[in-house]
């Protein structure tokens with residue numbers, strides 16, 4: 769069983785990542801298990817912030833580390849909040865205030881299209897010259913009235929048109945099959961197999 773630390777403090781992400789990796793011969797530890805302080809995320813791209821978080825967790829734990837950097841990109845807002853999704857309404861981070869700001873920002877906009885994006889990075893050690901990188905996206909629309917009690921973050925306001933349900937209404941197992949994070953992790957697992965010559 770391969771030990772990896774998940775470089776995240778987001779409980780919603782940790783649940784989804786654990787559900788995907790735990791059945792696959794990974795022993796997964798949240799970075800809180802090693803009292804790892806939160807990494808800075810100073811960059812303007814998801815990939816740079818993701819690499820930074822993965823390296824930080826690997827350096828503090830001495831283990832391979834997997835990071836997720838993700839966010840919601842709204843067409844009518846020219847892709848905002850994007851990389852800044854977690855801090856859209858400022859510090860301290862608050863899903864409730866972020867969602868409120870999102871709905872306010874979209875008032876009067878007919879175009880409700882948005883997508884979630886996720887990049888996942890796995891480093892074997894902090895200075896790993898060949899990090900494994902995988903990404904995924906999920907497309908949908910922003911609605912004004914929240915629906916559902918599952919998921920996390922922007923999910924109650926993110927409608928998946930093909931399902932007629934929000935990210936907070938579908939069960940986690942279903943979300944993991946179609947989500948930005950689920951797709952990125954599936955790609956990561958495939959890449960891992962070919963790295964080990966099993967692909």
Ligand SMILES: O=c1nc[nH]c2c1ncn2[C@H]1C[C@H](O)[C@@H](COP(=O)(O)OP(=O)(O)OP(=O)(O)O)O1
Nearest residue numbers: 776777778836837838839840853854920921922923
């Ligand atoms: O499936 C999702 N369903 C709902 N919301 C989501 C999802 N995926 C990302 N999001 C939102 C949450 C947060 O506002 C931002 C991620 O920000 P991001 O910096 O990657 O994560 P974070 O600061 O919450 O935790 P950490 O950096 O410790 O992993 O995008």
Ligand SMILES: [Mg+2]
Nearest residue numbers: 778809837854
């Ligand atoms: Mg973050």
